[in-house]
Amino acid sequence: MIKTEDYLREFIIIFFSQQRVIIWTTVAIFALSAAVAMFWPPTYVVEGSVLVKGKRSMRSPESLESVQLRTVLVDKEDLNSEAEILTSMEVIGLALEGLRKEGKVYADKNLSGEQLQALAATIRDGIKTVILPNSNIIEIKLFGKDAQLAQAVLHEVMANYVLRRRDVYNPKGMEDFFAGQVGQFDKGLQQEERRLLDLAAKSGSADAEQEIANNLTLKMELERQLYADRSKLTENQKFADHISNVLASEGIQFFSFIDNLSITHLGDQLQQLVVERGQAIRIYHPESKQIARIDEQVANLNKTLKNEVRTYKEGIESRIRVLQETTATLERDIQALEDKNLRLYEGHVAWQRVQREMALRSQSFGTFSQRLEEARIGSGTEATNLFSISILSWPKTPLSPIFPKPNRVIPMGLLAGFITGCCLGFLREYFDHTFKRPEDAERYAALPAIFSIPLDQ
Numbered sequence: 001m002i003k004t005e006d007y008l009r010e011f012i013i014i015f016f017s018q019q020r021v022i023i024w025t026t027v028a029i030f031a032l033s034a035a036v037a038m039f040w041p042p043t044y045v046v047e048g049s050v051l052v053k054g055k056r057s058m059r060s061p062e063s064l065e066s067v068q069l070r071t072v073l074v075d076k077e078d079l080n081s082e083a084e085i086l087t088s089m090e091v092i093g094l095a096l097e098g099l100r101k102e103g104k105v106y107a108d109k110n111l112s113g114e115q116l117q118a119l120a121a122t123i124r125d126g127i128k129t130v131i132l133p134n135s136n137i138i139e140i141k142l143f144g145k146d147a148q149l150a151q152a153v154l155h156e157v158m159a160n161y162v163l164r165r166r167d168v169y170n171p172k173g174m175e176d177f178f179a180g181q182v183g184q185f186d187k188g189l190q191q192e193e194r195r196l197l198d199l200a201a202k203s204g205s206a207d208a209e210q211e212i213a214n215n216l217t218l219k220m221e222l223e224r225q226l227y228a229d230r231s232k233l234t235e236n237q238k239f240a241d242h243i244s245n246v247l248a249s250e251g252i253q254f255f256s257f258i259d260n261l262s263i264t265h266l267g268d269q270l271q272q273l274v275v276e277r278g279q280a281i282r283i284y285h286p287e288s289k290q291i292a293r294i295d296e297q298v299a300n301l302n303k304t305l306k307n308e309v310r311t312y313k314e315g316i317e318s319r320i321r322v323l324q325e326t327t328a329t330l331e332r333d334i335q336a337l338e339d340k341n342l343r344l345y346e347g348h349v350a351w352q353r354v355q356r357e358m359a360l361r362s363q364s365f366g367t368f369s370q371r372l373e374e375a376r377i378g379s380g381t382e383a384t385n386l387f388s389i390s391i392l393s394w395p396k397t398p399l400s401p402i403f404p405k406p407n408r409v410i411p412m413g414l415l416a417g418f419i420t421g422c423c424l425g426f427l428r429e430y431f432d433h434t435f436k437r438p439e440d441a442e443r444y445a446a447l448p449a450i451f452s453i454p455l456d457q
Contacts, residue, residue: 018425025421026414033413042401044147046154049392050161052082052136074136082389083129083138085168086161092120092127094164095156123153137392147397154395165389178372185365192358199347199354208348212341219337226330233323240316243309252302255309263312266305273298 015022054074085091096116123142130139140158144150246253252274254267277294284290442449 014426014429015422018429021428022418022421022425025424026417029417029420030410030414033409033416036413037404037406037409040404041145043403044144044150044398045402046142046144046147046150046395046398047393048140048154048158048395050082050086050138050140050158051390051392052079052138053388053390054136076131079131079136079138082165083131085165086138086140086157087124087127087129088164089117089120089124091160091164092123092157093117094160095153096120096123098160099152099156123157126150127154127157140395142395143402147401151395151397158391158394162389162391178368181368182365182372185361185368188361189358189365192354192361195354196351196358199351202347208344208351212344212348215337215341215344219334219341222330222334222337226327226334229323229327229330233320233327236316236320236323240313240320243313243316247306247309247313252298253306255305258309258312260308260312263305263308266301266308270298270301270305273301 052074093116096119126143128141128143130141131137132139140154142150142154142157144153243255243258246255252270254271255263256267258264273294277291277298280290280294439449
């Protein structure tokens with residue numbers, strides 16, 4: 001059978017052979033841990049916690065406009081952002097200034113700007129934030145040598161964090177900005193209103209569009225009347241020209257185409273005389289007295305008929321002049337309406353342009369007015385934030401330090417000393433290549449061991 005090593009025996013041999021190293025190492029580390037437990041300056045930790053709550057509805061009683069309801073959840077980035085705001089240099093600087101003004105801490109020190117920044121950086125290095133798993137809770141810890149000082153500083157930091165966070169999500173300058181925009185758009189609206197009044201005064205109409213429609217209707221009536229008068233004028237002119245041509249022609253004309261009682265009566269009489277002469281000339285000689293008397297009557301009646309026709313023609317010419325004046329008046333009225341409509345349309349186009357400007361300014365004015373009211377309301381509340389915070393626990397003065405704790409440090413020092421001593425002993429034994437037992441000579445030198453002499457003999 002192959003003989004195996006006895007590890008327990010080896011361990012006991014090494015332990016007793018290196019017992020001085022193990023014991024002195026254990027004693028040294030134990031003494032060091034006892035000194036640390038008794039004389040090391042205590043370190044305290046002050047703790048607080050903040051709950052970040054997501055809004056369950058975007059609509060709030062302060063909102064002035066209708067919005068769709070939806071749920072806003074807090075994600076990891078939001079929690080990290082809140083932690084960054086909490087540990088920002090500005091928040092810590094405001095906390096230190098507040099503590100100094102209240103005379104709680106650092107009141108006797110005349111700190112310059114750089115010194116105050118350095119102190120704030122030191123405090124910031126001592127602050128640790130931890131986001132608790134599966135929650136929206138941020139745990140804040142501040143490590144320090146003075147428990148009461150750490151408690152006061154962390155309390156002031158958390159208080160200033162609440163105020164600073166409100167300023168971040170509702171900047172102080174926002175209300176002034178919106179107020180300036182509201183004033184600017186209100187002034188612009190007043191200017192546009194004055195432009196509308198000027199346009200109405202210039203065009204002479206408060207409602208150009210309606211007046212243009214009325215003028216177009218009147219123009220259509222005038223054009224129909226003008227067309228009718230022009231037709232009458234043309235008809236009368238042709239009729240007068242025809243009468244003139246008939247009057248200028250030779251021979252006897254009865255003017256039966258003229259619808260006039262006197263002319264018709266004279267024409268009928270003349271026609272009867274002509275017929276009578278035709279009958280008489282069958283009986284009498286053309287140069288007889290009877291024929292001469294009828295010819296004289298025909299000539300007189302023809303002359304009378306032509307005079308009557310000329311009088312009738314003068315009446316037609318008088319109507320022609322009236323119609324010419326009427327058509328000229330109608331043409332001037334129609335042209336005046338066209339010119340007026342053109343001016344009204346130009347004014348209407350300018351009015352529409354002003355109306356569009358007013359609509360845009362009015363919309364912007366309403367929007368900025370709503371934002372101004374929301375900024376005024378939101379400056380004192382957190383209603384407009386996507387999520388809000390609640391202080392779960394304010395920091396309290398710890399009763400005992402987290403380091404050193406003698407009941408933990410001393411036993412841990414004793415255990416660490418013993419383990420360290422054993423490790424050093426085994427390392428020393430491992431790097432010591434001398435023969436320490438009779439078996440080593442036979443194992444490594446192949447020589448039999450006769451006897452051994454103890455080290456203390």
